[in-house]
Structure formats: C-alpha cells, structure tokens
Amino acid sequence: MYLSGLYRYPLKSAAGESLKEIGLDALGVAGDRRWMVVDAGTGRFLTQRLLPQMSQVQARWQGTEQLLLSAPGMSELRVALPNQGAELRGVTIWRDNLQVPDAGEAAALWLSQLLGRACRLVQVPAAYARQVNTAYAEVGDKVAFADGFPLLLIGQASLDDLSARVGRPLEMLRFRPNLVVTGSEPYAEDSWKRIRIGTLEFRVVKGCSRCIMTTLDPQTGERSADREPLTTLKTYREREGDVYFGQNLIACGEGQLALDMPVQVLE
Incomplete structure (x- = not known):
C-alpha cells in the first residue's frame, strides 16, 4: 500500500488543492x-x-x-x-x-x-x-476549522467500489480527504487502528459521517439530481442514522509526507 493522494483545503469549504508533499503540524496538514x-x-x-x-x-x-x-x-x-x-x-x-x-x-x-x-x-x-472530542482523542489533541478531526483518509479502492455501485466515476474531492491510500481492499481502512506512513504513525480514531456536501460536483458546485452518492451509500454504509465513508486520523507527531510513501497497518 502506498500514499497516492495528498489534499489540502486552506479555507474551510472552498476548493481543495492536490499536493505532491505536505507538512504535518500539531493541527494536521500544515495550512489546512x-x-x-x-x-x-x-x-x-x-x-x-x-x-x-x-x-x-x-x-x-x-x-x-x-x-x-x-x-x-x-x-x-x-x-x-x-x-x-x-x-x-x-x-x-x-x-x-x-x-x-x-x-x-x-x-x-x-x-x-x-x-x-x-x-x-x-x-x-x-x-x-x-x-478534539475526548471520546476519540487524548487531551491536547487539537484541530483547526475541520469539522471534528485533523485528518481524513480514504482508500482509493473504496471510492472505486462506490463509483461502480453508483454507475459513474466519482471525484475523490467530493469527499474532501487529506490522504488517499492505494493498494488496500475496499473499506479496509474501517478496520485499521494504527498505521504508519513513511516514518510517521497515525491513530485511526473514527469513521467519517457524510452529509449533503458529497452530492455537490466539486468543479461546478451543482447538486446531483439523484442525490448521489449519498443515496447509494445509505444502502450499505448507514449505521444508526449516519452514513460513513473514510476514516478520521490523528497524527502521533509532526513531519513530512509525500506521494508514493509506503503505508503499513500496525494494528
């Protein structure tokens, strides 16, 4: 498995940017x-x-x-x-x-x-x-203006599986991750507890519940008339009224990440 995507969103809810390398500070991706x-x-x-x-x-x-x-x-x-x-x-x-x-x-x-x-x-x-919510994090774990957690990871295979179910290719930016991993099985990230990317370790703390924003085309801002991919996600990814796709992470330190770095599941 390797790191195949790195994204940053300097302004909350504005367009994202794809990067080849990023720094991680105490609040997640530097500048995110x-x-x-x-x-x-x-x-x-x-x-x-x-x-x-x-x-x-x-x-x-x-x-x-x-x-x-x-x-x-x-x-x-x-x-x-x-x-x-x-x-x-x-x-x-x-x-x-x-x-x-x-x-x-x-x-x-x-x-x-x-x-x-x-x-x-x-x-x-x-x-x-x-x-960060201490039900999932330690005292001292901080987040900037992201909804709840410093980092979001999605497996490329998970998006590919969802796209196949919806019947059309979906853009990764719809889901606004920071990290994308290639080489895992669809939704393998659901079972991870600790991972290492390069030399940095991360705690996988909570699934990411999804909202109406996933139905917006990231290029045009137009909402999909069929409410996809939320409609399809609800058929197989709903739990207690919430729909989950991707995993929230907390980094165990600061450092650098770059595309193609190896990803290892530690727990």
Missing part, C-alpha cells in the same frame, strides 16, 4: 482549514451545505503569511495573516464556540459580494485551536 467564513451577525460557520457557490472559491497560501483568494468574476485578493493585535471575533463551529482573529474589512467585503450575504473571514492560530 486554517481560515473560515462566518456569518457577520451570528459568527456561525458557513459551508457549501448552505452556500454551494463556496466550491468556486480558490484559496491558496502565498508562503506562510498570505492567502490568495480568487473566484470566477472576482478580482484576486491577497489577505494577510492577522497580526497579534487583530480583533478577535466570536465564532461557532458545530458545538464549539471560540474567539479567533478577524481577517479584516477587505476580505469581508470580497466574500460578502461573492456569496450574497454579510460574512467575515477568520483565521485560527495554533494557540486558539479546538480540542
């Missing part, structure tokens, strides 16, 4: 989901679930201090990493409430114009990160 769009009034997080047009936003790091935003019909905008004196904004992501730096008026105006509603852009430094 460190920015988030929130409602200007309530501070509640905004995603493609409500605003499918977010799929058309490209957010790319320019070094480690700037984010470049682009979208069809919009001028590009460079957003500086908020400094230590930046205004803190109260935001809500699922059940977590936190105070994080606001990225300023220019970014808020750009996103509000694009999305057709008043919103703000926020960023999460490591010191402001959330504790």
